[in-house]
Amino acid sequence: MRKTSKWTIKADLKWCRNCNIPLLSPKCDLCGDVGGKIHASPPLDARPAFERDIQRIRKSIAEEFDDWKIAFMLIPKRKVVLLNKITYVDQADEVIVDGWTIGHCYYDPIKSRWRFKPVAEGCARIIEFNRGYWAQIKNSKVNLWEKIPISDIKRGEIPQEDGKFTAIANRAGSSIAVAVREGDYLKVIKVWRPQKSHRKDIKSTIDDAINGNRSQITRMEKRAIAFIREVKERIGKPTVVSFSGGKDSLATLLLTLEALGSIPIMFNDTGIEMPETVNYVKQVADEYELKLIEASAGDAFWKSFEVYGPPARDYRWCCKICKLVPIATTMKKQFPNGSLNLVGQRRYESIARSRSPSVWKNKWVPGVIGASPIMDWTALHVWLYLMWKKAKANPLYHIGFDRIGCWLCPSCEIAEFKLVEEIHPSLWSKWERKLSSWAKSKGFPEEWVKYGFWRWQKIPGDQLKLANKIGLQISINEYKLQRAPTKILKVKGFEPCAGSYTIEGILDTNIDIKKVSAIAPIIGEVKAQTNLALVVIKSEKGEAIINSTGRISVTSNNENSAESLFSEALKIISRSLYCTLCGSCINTCPTGAISLNKIPKVNIKKCIRCGKCQEACPASSYIGKLLVSQLKLAGSKP
Template sequence: MKPASLKRVLYWCPRCNIPLLARQCSCGETGKEIHLLQPYDVRPALDHDRDIIRVLLLERFGTDTLPRIVLFNKTGGTDRTDLIIANGERFGWLSFDPCTRSYSLDIAFEALDYLAPTLRKGIIDITETVDNSRGRRLGGKRIEVAADTADGCVILRAGHLWGTGQRSGGSVRVRRLGPLAKTSYPDPAWEDAVRQNRRHLKNLERHAIRFIRQQTRHRNEVNVSFSGGKDSTVVLELARRAGIEEAYFVNTGLEFPETLEYVRSRGVEEVRCTADFWKALREKGLPAKDDRWCCEMLKLEPARQWLASRAPCITVQGNRAYESFARANLPAVAPNPYFPLQVNISPILHWRALEVFLYIWWRDLPCNPLYAEGFERVGCWVCPAMLESELERAREIHPDLVGRWEGVVRDWAASRGLDEGVVTCGIWRWRHPPPKIRELAREHGIELPDSGKMKMRKKSLQPLLKKSESRKDL
């Protein structure tokens, strides 16, 4: 699948006020186009994420009004950065600062038509400035203000004109200013979106099942790789509808309790990893985003051993091209480079997270509860690929687990004389921090070591792990 084949727009029915999986809504209306940001994935805002937005709205603007259907379009940043989509428009941007450990919300001008009637604070009147401008455009200009509103996103007001801006010190940079359309929006529920997209969901299901059957009809050994995540939940259902029953889940020993409970409710064979991650740390050091040795030891090798008696085989997987920039070029059929006797097929390669969740709701499938708790992805609780926003949420839900891991990371950093910010900002997750992370470090005055210090040798962790084991932290 080439990047050019990815859907770069989202369709939205202006009559039903719901996202569409194709251009045409069941009501007969043609959907309007919303241009997405790379990697072009969109997902529903679930319970905890909605709470985050509402709290930020209430703190900043005195309102917690929010449509029932809200989407996130994830994009690049130092940590979590999501474009918020609601009412068929860009609603704002939600981002997490890994150093201050806090969220921020920027409101888009397009959201004002919906929000304006309920706004109670965070509004700066610039009527005098607009009157004195004599018709000159103020967009992009910085203007002096006397209001006592805190720095950050602000709402601007000048008579019948509304706008958004960014306050810093005693001035505001105007982003956009203009009249509102005063549109009335229906407030459908996700059940309505599922119903109006049912025809498209049926087509997706039919094509996926056909693909699975075509790829597996001449093979006796076929199985499903199940991770406990949303994508493999859909793939398990599709495979079972295609007549495939055997499925396996690799228990790394580092899974969230919610994931284990969910997996065991789905009738999937559990493959237990016998390798000791904590002992391996003494030899290999902390796993990193650019050195994920843990995946090979805890996932790939146990899977290879389980599959050895079944090879050659075909495995149905939940890979999606929209998950990341790296997966945009994944083929739908490919041998496993780690175990060539296994051929992986990906029936939902072209699905976005929106399709995945709508399908789960359409088929009334159980789903891992961690998604509703604010996790975008579900994996190990020590995974360096986890966003710092997710780690912060994990700390709230499972302080014991996160505390164990952070104890090891802090001891490692202290033993090497590293800046405390390397731990608190999550920079330990890279052997070679990318430019955006180095810039983050500079902004917060964090001194980064040379790459040699970020590489952990055996002697740096062995005494620390012995210390942790004696505390029964691990």
């Protein structure tokens, strides 16, 4: 999980020190006591660790400290363990035991395995147990990045292998730092104030957690049911539950069944869903005897890959083509007068969603109003509710997946891809071959595929550090622009005479003037001159001339207008070259001015030039914007 900015919210979860369970509200139903703070990072969207998670964490501890006994001492049997996602170079969680984070379990993409780094509480317990790797020094404190000579260690157990973690204790025996072996030294990589262990010898189970939170679970269910009924009455449209097969949509479905009774569910098959998810959705529909509305992208992803290349976190053409378009098309057909879609969306999932209201309109799915009855729930709320209701969740959660979605989504971490490869090797092999072939065609090294750098256009800082560690030099602009199937070979701007400004550019491809002419009315009056193999577009901003050879010339009365019109022309050209007939333009056009018959065509009499089709089109939104980025690098500003 990777955040682009800092969290400003944190879930108000507590921990009962008497019963050793997490609390959704301050008071424990089992003992009546008020819980204390959970020592973990925001947003604290914690979830219970399942058996597969426990096995993975214990194994990572045992491998890090060469000691299976310390693994069971840190993660004992019959204790509730929570996992809280944190930012790392790959998938990582804070491991919470007894209400305290004892360490970070994270996937190391270089070593291709899970590792465990103890933090203050974990180090305190390692020192208390005198197990694993630990070292007591003669001083009361150490400094960050200090190198402690191994010869100065008072007592302890030091790893023989460089890079392994070691808990550092001061002369009083308190945990003060964690270090790694580096030759004849222990290099300090994190320091804190002296801390003793807060370990509790109190057993607990998930059933205890459910019983300790029963009154709060009941209250939050009642609030969610009231929300659903109120929104349903206020919106007054046919209602459907958007069901992805994940835990959040399952909780939303159960709440809706309580609030409204039997109701249709809508599932969008992107064509790259896990087989287990597709089967699970059908099982849920059968079990609850619900009408299943299926939207389907078919093989749109694989066809579009040939045009767009791999999707990325900042180049998510797949969401429009494989999610938004089939959903919009299906909902328009099923509910021509609009609908209310109940969605399992939560504010603790991402910073963007933390700012979302509980009821909203989606501009990409016209006529649909979305609403989430669980917006204020954490993952722990969801899981305790599902367990309380004895609902069967998607089996993928219990074999190691934290999230449910497209199995090759660029938002996934390498650890998740390894899990996909483990259970569906043929699926992953197909994708890896596609990636490798594309990377080779662009001149990218094999590390671009192996370490998942394809998941970004603009490689972020932590990934650049990873690249440096493996000796890979990355040019950010080169990687970004290489995704575009078309390039601008040359561009220049000049003032041919007073009161006018001209921009000229040349693309590395020929242009179909007929296709451009069919789409161009959305930005101005069009005149195709077939004998000269060019099209002239006149708008309020100026005049654009597009030649079949790839030459573009724009003239306006000022530089800003010329740049804006040039950008619009590039997007029109992108649509003409790379339209995949996805239908996004038809779904978003408010006047029905667009038709699709091998190519998109604009009805001049109906078009109001609102620009919505241009914004919705994946070719315009992604390839067009990449071309505009090339203009910026060339010294222009569009």
